[in-house]
Amino acid sequence: MRLACSECGAEAASGSLFCSACGGLLEFRLDSVASDARALRLSFKERRTSNDVRDQSGVWRFRELLPAIAREQVVSLRENAVPIYRAQTGAAYADATRLAYLHLGMNPTASFKDAGMTVAISHARSFGARVAVCASTGNTAASMAAYAARAGMAAIVLVPAGGISEAKMAQTLDYGASVVAIDGDFDRALEIVRGLDPKQVAIVNSVNPYRIEGQKCAAFVMLESRDWNPPDWLVLPGGNLGNASAFGKGFREALDLALIDRIPKLAVVQAAGAAPFATVFRDGGDLVPLKAQTAATAKRIGAPASWRKALAEVRASGGTVTTVTDDEIAEARAIVGRDGVGCEPASAASLAGLRRLRENGIISRHDDVMLVLTGHVLKDSAYAADFHASTAPLANAIARAGDVQTLQSLIDRTTAVHV
Ligand code: F0G
Numbered sequence: 001m002r003l004a005c006s007e008c009g010a011e012a013a014s015g016s017l018f019c020s021a022c023g024g025l026l027e028f029r030l031d032s033v034a035s036d037a038r039a040l041r042l043s044f045k046e047r048r049t050s051n052d053v054r055d056q057s058g059v060w061r062f063r064e065l066l067p068a069i070a071r072e073q074v075v076s077l078r079e080n081a082v083p084i085y086r087a088q089t090g091a092a093y094a095d096a097t098r099l100a101y102l103h104l105g106m107n108p109t110a111s112f113k114d115a116g117m118t119v120a121i122s123h124a125r126s127f128g129a130r131v132a133v134c135a136s137t138g139n140t141a142a143s144m145a146a147y148a149a150r151a152g153m154a155a156i157v158l159v160p161a162g163g164i165s166e167a168k169m170a171q172t173l174d175y176g177a178s179v180v181a182i183d184g185d186f187d188r189a190l191e192i193v194r195g196l197d198p199k200q201v202a203i204v205n206s207v208n209p210y211r212i213e214g215q216k217c218a219a220f221v222m223l224e225s226r227d228w229n230p231p232d233w234l235v236l237p238g239g240n241l242g243n244a245s246a247f248g249k250g251f252r253e254a255l256d257l258a259l260i261d262r263i264p265k266l267a268v269v270q271a272a273g274a275a276p277f278a279t280v281f282r283d284g285g286d287l288v289p290l291k292a293q294t295a296a297t298a299k300r301i302g303a304p305a306s307w308r309k310a311l312a313e314v315r316a317s318g319g320t321v322t323t324v325t326d327d328e329i330a331e332a333r334a335i336v337g338r339d340g341v342g343c344e345p346a347s348a349a350s351l352a353g354l355r356r357l358r359e360n361g362i363i364s365r366h367d368d369v370m371l372v373l374t375g376h377v378l379k380d381s382a383y384a385a386d387f388h389a390s391t392a393p394l395a396n397a398i399a400r401a402g403d404v405q406t407l408q409s410l411i412d413r414t415t416a417v418h419v
Pocket of ligand 1: 111113135136137138139140141206237238239240241242243244298299344346347374375
């Protein structure tokens, strides 16, 4: 694997974050892999019965396709061993017949960030970094804090004051990170972090190419669990756009290695108040940063760092970008809950987006669709509680019953729903 600029292609030195020639983001290029597709599939599968910690990780199990990191440096919490659930209520809601959830919220720190963080922190440790730093809307913070704790590294996170959920803050503090709340948004926090010297501290936002390498493995986990039959569409929420870049890269590499014979179309969904990527996809030109606003705090991002990479991936896949309102996100999130699955608001944008793409016919009723859920329902329990105390049609108000009769009448009025 070699590190090169994702924009001008210039070779880059390991440990740098941006291209010294043009300032672009770096990426790893997979030049050649010793094994063929059959041998790779077989070893990925065999490792699932092994007790080696790396083999129990849905990242390190694919190590032939990752930058080389010595076994003893690997910091793993058995990340990315995630489930796929058939979407029942969600399918009816979006009028789609073949729909499943890839639930990346079922990770050790309950978000998709762990898949990338295991690689970024392992690499940082192998180079003797003492401190890991990130800007975050909450999930990157919690993930970095956990992996840094496991690696014996100090962790410092910059978050927008009042802009991350209580649960994510509590988690980050629990894992022992130092939290610095800034008077500004995520974009400002990332700008500050980007000003640090990567030789002094490990910057583990998704501008770090090691993060993308880990996150691309979610594509492999998903494909493998479907016996390497790609879905027609992968629908996912987009904020800073590291994840869309990572899935696209994973699919392209799987195609190059003949693990699959075609790549799924990528549909990226943004919150309407934080949708600079949807605009650049529609209008072309350069991305115009904006002041982001959405109740899905995880995606309150107005200047996404990986937009160029993500745009190239969406275009290469023949995919699309769409937007949804906060009300649509709220309703879709409640629907994912009714499936007995649940997710945080930012994740539910994917179901809301699918519903729109079905309505305007971009996705067909019988297309095979995989929806990515990026964070666990408990990541923003305050949002869920507020929703159920609201007047929204799907709000599930708490009933008061002081005696058996009231309870009995509730039972009599209740009908079970069989899907
Ligand atoms: N979903 C959730 C739950 C997130 O936390 C994020 C981003 C996204 C979607 C968007 O993913 O940035 O790769 O396009 N959270 C970051 C953070 C920014 O700091 O936790 P993306």
